Amino acid sequence: MSDAPILRIQGLEVQVAEEDLPILKGVDLEINSGEIHAIMGPNGSGKSTLAKALAGHPGYEVTSGSVEFRGEDLLELETDERSLAGVFLAFQYPVEIPGVSIANFLRTAVQAHLPEGEELDIFDYSDQLIERMTMLDMDVAFAERHVNDGFSGGEKKRNEILQMAMLRPKLALMDETDSGLDIDALKIVAEGVNKLKAEDPEMSVLLITHYQRLLDYIKPDHVHVMVDGRIVQSGGPEVALELEADGYKVFEDAAAETARA
């Protein structure tokens, strides 16, 4: 782990585009290279919005604040450029792309990540895909299936991890990766993330989750609590355990208090 900051978020305010509906109301967060952070919070607190806004979702509009990623202004970049810069969003609800095979989709994505003018060697790519799928305990035939089309919840999430494994991001944003997974599927997905992390200790991870249980399998260095669009508490792994015991109520009451004042 190094202490070089890879992501610096300052005073970030975000609203739903074309609606005057603020969701993030001033988020500050700093992630150093190689760190694993978790943001926990109740439904509607804005944690998924943060992940989407960082990835450049057109449905969200940044109204104030700044995001620096590896010294660059992340907010100036288009969605695809953010990916090329090293940001990866594992979706809470991966999107179906009928008729497009995973192999084809990933080839296009990997090609896009190569320096301009460099042509992806199809045999190298194929070797790499097989190697990554093997690492994640996936059947190679899976690559011929259409992206997320008819996938079970577990298959969708594993497909997200496969994409992450192929694209090797510097920062992985994992949006409720645990939602909709049974414990076996959760373990498989967490194991995949841990393998990738072991491969590249410099990779930073931001886990977004409602529940403690994911954090049993992926150990965070820092845990933040988000309520009503703000980070209201930050600390070590113990914060998650306290939440597990006491719930979000104390934070929600405090937030309501602040709003009244």
Next chain:
Amino acid sequence: MPQNETIQDLNLDEYKYDFVTKSEPKFRAEKGLSEDVVRQISQHKDEPQWMLDFRLKALEVYESKPMPKWGGDLDGLEGVLDEIYFYVRPQDQMERSWDDVPDEIKDTFEKLGIPEAERKILAGVGAQYESEMVYHSLRKEWEDAGVIFDSIEDGLKNHPELFREYFGTVIPTGDNKFSAMNSAVWSGGSFVYIPKDVSLDTPLQAYFRVNQERMGQFERTLIIVDEGAQAHYIEGCTAPVYSTESFHSGVIEIIVKKNARFRYTTIQNWSNNMYNLVTQRAIVEEGGHMEWLDGNLGSKLTMKYPSCYLMGPHAHGEILSIAYSGDGQHQDTGGKVIHAAPYTTSSIVSKSISKGHGRSTYRGLCKVYEGAHHSRSNVECDALLIDETSRTDTYPYIEIEEDDASIGHEASVSKIGEEQLFYLMSRGISEVEAMAMIVRGFIEPIAKELPLEYAVELNRLIELEMEGSVG
């Protein structure tokens, strides 16, 4: 992202084949349609009296029928027809070998950029240039097996009895105004006969192209697949851009005999000023199997509904179609299946993509006659709208006279969603490539049925439309 890659800037009206190869026609009838023109055509082709009579009668039928009021907007058509040359003949002789094909014409094929499809299996290619077949050869083993793959004119000359037995029997002259017009002035097209139990592994391919400004193209194709035979016929078209309206009206008649199997594949990419009104129909006898695979790109208006008339028990008909409508284009396409015997089955899968102010219409008919018990039919039409201004309509007509029949119909309309684009772009894929990928995925169920070269070509054409790039 640079400005020139945004969705708003996509130019879908660019036409890839916007070039004209200079070619001096040897003979050209006067503009417009008249008895004189019809007589000249017949005389030029040195036809028997019965064919001249057939043409003249068709002309009468044509003149007696009003313009159709349904389907696409044909209001501008009458003026167009007065300005069209109904017959152009580029060469007096049919070319026998590829070496004899004039360089200028080869050059045109070269520019079309689908050399794979023709050159790889040159022996099987019949290429139509303007109104005539200019290149036509047939693989030896096919000849030995008794397969006939001729121009329609040679079919009439060399196989008069077979020709006369079937010509005009699938699509009668009076079927519709444009089949009547075609019957009066037809020129060019293929005559195919596959003898009993002969099975062809390699598709028969015809490639043709309209090149003369204001020239109507009235190709006529007659295909007879005898009992137990199997074959696949592929036809692709492309036309250069002109400022004036152009017109194409073909008639394709197919007879699939008992237990025969046949597939007819067309990828048409007309220039954006073309009226494309085609009647294509197959009669399928007992246990026969007919598939239409139909791709429609370009044109100003296309009206085309491949049909299967299932006349014998256990006959099967399939129609797979894909349409792309860009700005100012209307693809009014679909399919018809007529169940006229018991245990007949059919399926229609129709996909359309509309972009800009493009409009796609699905128009289909499924009819089950009384007595066609245990018939099954399934219709699926999916429309993809690229943006807010594009439009799609669905007109599925179902007429069932038999209680014991099972008919399914599904329709879906989807838009290229923000979420799909965001998902792909979040993996580093550009917006333009992401759009193209979604579209390719949408047509995949059709593209995978095409021979590889054609699937690649179809994907490339659509990509070019999406990118607005030329070349």
